[in-house]
Every structure is written in C-alpha cells, then in structure tokens.
Amino acid sequence: MNILDELVDIVKDCEKSAEVLLSKLIKRQASELVVTRGLYSDKYANNLLYHGDNLEAILDLLAKGYGSRLDLIYIDPPFFTMSNYNKRVELKSFGEKKVIxxxxxxxxxxxxxxEYLEMLTTRIFLMRELLSERGSIYVHVDYRTVHYIKVIMDYIFGIDNFLNEVIWAYKSGGTSNRYYARKHDNILVYSTSKNYIFNPQKEKSYNRGFKPYRFKGVTEYKDDIGWYTLVNLKDVWSIDMVGRTSKERVGYETQKPETLLERIILTSSNENSIVADFFAGSGTTLAVAEKHNRKWIGSDIENCSLLTIRKRLGAINSRPYRIISCNKWNRFGNINVKSTTYEKIEDGMYRIRINLESYYLDLDQLNITKKNTEIISDILRNDSLSLIDYISIIIEDNTSEVIYENYRENNISKINTEFDFIIDNLDEHIRLNIIDIFGNVTSKEIKFK
Ligand SMILES: C[S@@+](CC[C@H](N)C(=O)[O-])C[C@H]1O[C@@H](n2cnc3c(N)ncnc32)[C@H](O)[C@@H]1O
Known part of the structure; x- marks a missing residue:
C-alpha cells in the first residue's frame, strides 16, 4: 500500500476508535482509577498529575467533565527516532561519585x-474534545514526522484552524557531510475556532547597522549589541537547548527549555486557563504553568518522569496537586524504619522523629545494565539509603495533607533520613512515602500505639 492510502486508513481507523472510546465514556467508573494513596495528593487541588498512559488520562478527564474546558494543550511526544532516552543520576556513596x-x-x-501515527492520531482526536472554544494545541515534533502529522491535524482541526508552524532553531552537536545539519524542531499550532486566545509576545528586532532610526512614534531601545525596536514574535524561534551546564537541567535527556514553554503559555493561555501536557517528561510545561499561575494537568507513563516532575515542582514550591495513578504499579522496593518516636511539645502538639534504617530494592525486577546492577548492588549492601531520592509524609485523612517533603539533589550524597515534623493528633494515620532514584515508590504506614 502506498503511504497516502495508508495515511487515509490511519486517520479513518483512529477516528472510529476515538468515537468508540467516547461512546463508552459514560460507563467508565471513577473507581477504575486508583488515586494513589500517600503520594503528594490533595483531593481539593486543581492541578492533576496522571501517572500512566495518556489515553487513560484523557478518557478519565473526559469522564470527569473536563470536555471543552482546556485552553491550551502542548505535547512533545516521542519523535519516532527509534532510540531509547536516558535519565542521568549522580550519586555519592562514601564520598565516591557514581553516575547511573x-x-x-x-x-x-x-x-x-x-504504529507511531496511530498512537498519536487517536490521542489527538480525543484531545480535541478537551479543548475549549478559545483553545489551541501545539504539537512539537521534527522532520521525521511533521509532514504526516500536518495532514492529520488539518483533518482533525480543519485547515482553516491552522495557525503556525513554529520553527525552534538551536545549536547542538552533530553534523553531516551528506545533508544540511538538522538543527530545528517543528511545532504545529492549531486552534479550535476563530475565537482562540492569543496574547502577542514581543521580541527584539535590531536596526540596520544597530544605529537608531529615530522614526516618529517608534520607541527604540539600546543594549550591548545596539539599537532595536520590539516587534511581534515571529515564527522562527532561536532558543538554546538545555545544555550541560544550564541551571534548568534536571537530567532528563529530551528536556525542553523553559523559555520555549513560556512563549507558548503566555501567548495561548490566560491566568485562569487550564494548560495540559500529556507527554510531560521532566515537567517543563507544568513548571512553567505553575510559575505563571495557570492551572495545569500533566501525564506521563514512566516512573522516572513522575519522580523528576515531583522533585521539580517541589523545588519551585508548587501549589498542592493531585496524583492519579492509572495502573496498579509494582512495588519493587522496601524501607526499614529504625525508630519512630514522639514527644509532647505542648497541649495537642507532638514532635515526631523518624529514623530510617535501610532500603531494599529487588534488582531482578529492574531493567538495568549489568554495570548499573553491580554499582547498585554494592550501594545496597553498604549505603542503601543513598538510593532514596524523595521522601514525603502525609496525613491520611480526607485532605491528604503533605506535612513533610524532602528530595535529593544531584551531588548530594544522601537525603536526610533522620527527620522530624509536628502533628496534633497521635491517632492520625501517617504515611511515609519513599521514591528511589529509579522512580520506584514504597509506602508505609507509621504507627505509634
Ligand atoms: C520527548 S519526552 C517529553 C519531554 C518534555 N517536553 C520535557 O520538557 O521534559 C516524551 C515523554 O512522553 C512520555 N510518553 C510516551 N508515551 C506516552 C504515553 N502513551 N502516555 C504518557 N506518556 C507517554 C515518555 O515517557 C516521555 O517522558
């Protein structure tokens, strides 16, 4: 079959699958999803982080009444590179640096x-149902698939609703003598109607010769380079990638720069908008939405992405958000608590002290290299607590309030595994959550009586 016939079949089949899924929505039970107990969760929080396949996340949102409520969706799916992407973790065990x-x-x-286009097309059909009448969607891909996706998007959103193909141009290593160096990504932008949100952003436009023009009524500015005016942002964006030494870097290989997401979010959403990213990765969209006071929804299928996002949001002291787990996840780790003590500090106030003893991880269950297995086995034998990347304590009542949260930064040998916090009722159900460097979650109830 030729590629054009195949494309038509893909779009028609995916449209049908999306219709079938939508027709079954009414039967979806909220209980199909487990709200992960003891994670950073707040039942009343606006912001949602789904852990699982985004197909499940989108269907759950539609079942919960989010249809036509989102003003902006940005997605940065896998690019069909046929490669695997890594997370880099730096550990220090007994002063010795180890990189995993x-x-x-x-x-x-x-x-x-x-298979790639089918995965994306069904999901984009369903994402359309979530977008408001003022909404827009940004699909971030590259030369490998952009031309097929453009045709698919024209069908789903209508060619009249195509706004832009933004080119994100960057410098990066690697070049070829057989073709021009490929140094840009393509971001397709569509709206749902003519009434879409668009707050034009400005960029510098340097004057010819960097000298002042002194035109009447035109404001001119000067910086180290020379004189410039401010013009509406064009569709070619030169923004540096998140480099090795960048402060933004969180060790997630395909992490996108915050400046890129800032432009998108400021242009296509307002302060009360809901912004979503269904391939959230390291959480760039969520962090930028948080910083700019937008409500946000994110999803990612991988443990390691969820861990990265939680640490990233913790670092900017985000508002509470709710984690919704679409699957029952395997528990490969276990934590031993050395001691749990309490002392009454004043009427109705207790200081709780927790001291962790060791961490166990079932390495046979992890899909890691032989070299990593050797490094981790050694750490497990001698310094197991240095594998802990995140700790939180929550009170398990109907608010699931987080009363303690701490996470490890790269370079720091060990998270504080002896810590205290204050509660006002010893009968409270207290849950300790541990996430290791691979994103495995372990959870334990803490009891006093
Ligand atoms: C290119 S990365 C996104 C990077 C992100 N924009 C950032 O700045 O860090 C793509 C992400 O999509 C996730 N992913 C792939 N298929 C998925 C699916 N079906 N549901 C949810 N997440 C998925 C991967 O785990 C990966 O984290």
Whole structure:
C-alpha cells in the first residue's frame, strides 16, 4: 500500500476508535482509577498529575467533565527516532561519585511509522474534545514526522484552524557531510475556532547597522549589541537547548527549555486557563504553568518522569496537586524504619522523629545494565539509603495533607533520613512515602500505639 492510502486508513481507523472510546465514556467508573494513596495528593487541588498512559488520562478527564474546558494543550511526544532516552543520576556513596544512566523512556515503534501515527492520531482526536472554544494545541515534533502529522491535524482541526508552524532553531552537536545539519524542531499550532486566545509576545528586532532610526512614534531601545525596536514574535524561534551546564537541567535527556514553554503559555493561555501536557517528561510545561499561575494537568507513563516532575515542582514550591495513578504499579522496593518516636511539645502538639534504617530494592525486577546492577548492588549492601531520592509524609485523612517533603539533589550524597515534623493528633494515620532514584515508590504506614 502506498503511504497516502495508508495515511487515509490511519486517520479513518483512529477516528472510529476515538468515537468508540467516547461512546463508552459514560460507563467508565471513577473507581477504575486508583488515586494513589500517600503520594503528594490533595483531593481539593486543581492541578492533576496522571501517572500512566495518556489515553487513560484523557478518557478519565473526559469522564470527569473536563470536555471543552482546556485552553491550551502542548505535547512533545516521542519523535519516532527509534532510540531509547536516558535519565542521568549522580550519586555519592562514601564520598565516591557514581553516575547511573538508565532508560527514561523508549521511542522505538516496532510497527513502524503506522504504529507511531496511530498512537498519536487517536490521542489527538480525543484531545480535541478537551479543548475549549478559545483553545489551541501545539504539537512539537521534527522532520521525521511533521509532514504526516500536518495532514492529520488539518483533518482533525480543519485547515482553516491552522495557525503556525513554529520553527525552534538551536545549536547542538552533530553534523553531516551528506545533508544540511538538522538543527530545528517543528511545532504545529492549531486552534479550535476563530475565537482562540492569543496574547502577542514581543521580541527584539535590531536596526540596520544597530544605529537608531529615530522614526516618529517608534520607541527604540539600546543594549550591548545596539539599537532595536520590539516587534511581534515571529515564527522562527532561536532558543538554546538545555545544555550541560544550564541551571534548568534536571537530567532528563529530551528536556525542553523553559523559555520555549513560556512563549507558548503566555501567548495561548490566560491566568485562569487550564494548560495540559500529556507527554510531560521532566515537567517543563507544568513548571512553567505553575510559575505563571495557570492551572495545569500533566501525564506521563514512566516512573522516572513522575519522580523528576515531583522533585521539580517541589523545588519551585508548587501549589498542592493531585496524583492519579492509572495502573496498579509494582512495588519493587522496601524501607526499614529504625525508630519512630514522639514527644509532647505542648497541649495537642507532638514532635515526631523518624529514623530510617535501610532500603531494599529487588534488582531482578529492574531493567538495568549489568554495570548499573553491580554499582547498585554494592550501594545496597553498604549505603542503601543513598538510593532514596524523595521522601514525603502525609496525613491520611480526607485532605491528604503533605506535612513533610524532602528530595535529593544531584551531588548530594544522601537525603536526610533522620527527620522530624509536628502533628496534633497521635491517632492520625501517617504515611511515609519513599521514591528511589529509579522512580520506584514504597509506602508505609507509621504507627505509634
Ligand atoms: C520527548 S519526552 C517529553 C519531554 C518534555 N517536553 C520535557 O520538557 O521534559 C516524551 C515523554 O512522553 C512520555 N510518553 C510516551 N508515551 C506516552 C504515553 N502513551 N502516555 C504518557 N506518556 C507517554 C515518555 O515517557 C516521555 O517522558
């Protein structure tokens, strides 16, 4: 079959699948999803982080009444590179630096382009249902698939609702003598109607010769380079990638720069808008939405992405958000608590002290290299607590309030595994959550009586 016939079949089949899924929505039970107990969760929080396949996340949102309520969706899916992407973790055990790299996510589609486009097309049909009448969607891909996706998007959103193909141009290593160096990504932008949100952003436009023009009524500015005016942002954006030494870097290979997301979010959403990213990765969209006071929804299928996002949001002291787990996840780790003590500090106030003893991880269950297995086995024997990347304590009542949260930064040998916090009722159900460097979650109830 030729590629054009195949494309038509993909779009028609995916449209049908999306219709079937939508027709079954009414039967979806909220209980199909487990609200993960003891994670950073707040039942009343506006912002949602789904852990699981975004197909489940989108269907859950539609079942919960989010249809036509989102003003902006940005997605940065796998690009069909047929490679795996890594997460880099730096550990320090007994003063010795160890670097672990493990698979963060896979961009390998054994069924080829057809499988890739089917995965994306069904989801984009369903995402359209979530967008408001003022909404827009940004699909971030590259030269490998952009031309197929453009045709698919024209069908889903209507060619009249195509706004832009933004080119994100960057410098990066690697070049070729056989073709021009490929140094840009493509971001397709569509709206749902003519009434879409668009707050034009400005960029510098340097005057010819960097000299002042002194035109009447035109404001001119000067910086180290020379004189410039401010003009509406064009559709080619030169923004540096998140480099090795960048402060933004969180060790997630395909992390996008915050400046890129800032432009998108400021242009296509307002302060009370809901902004979503269904391939959230390291959480760039969520962090930028948080910083700019937008409500946000994110999802990612990988443990390591969820861990990265939680640490990133913790670092900017985000508002509470709710984690919704679409699957029952395997528990490969276990934590031993050395001691739990309490002391009454004043009427109705108790200081709780927790001291962790050791961490156990079932390495046979992890898909890591032989070299990593040796490093981790050694750490497990001698310094197991240095594998802990995140700790939180929550009170398990109907607010699931987080009363303690701490996470490890790269370079720091060990998270504080002896810590205290204050509660006002010893009968409270207290839950300790531990996430290791691979994103495995372990959870334990803390009891006093
Ligand atoms: C290119 S990365 C996104 C990077 C992100 N924009 C950032 O700045 O960090 C793609 C992400 O999509 C996730 N992903 C792939 N398929 C998914 C699916 N079906 N549901 C949810 N997440 C998925 C991967 O785990 C990966 O984290």
């Amino acid at each position: 790299e493990y698979k963060a996510y896979s961009d390998v589609f054994r069924g080829g382009l057809k």
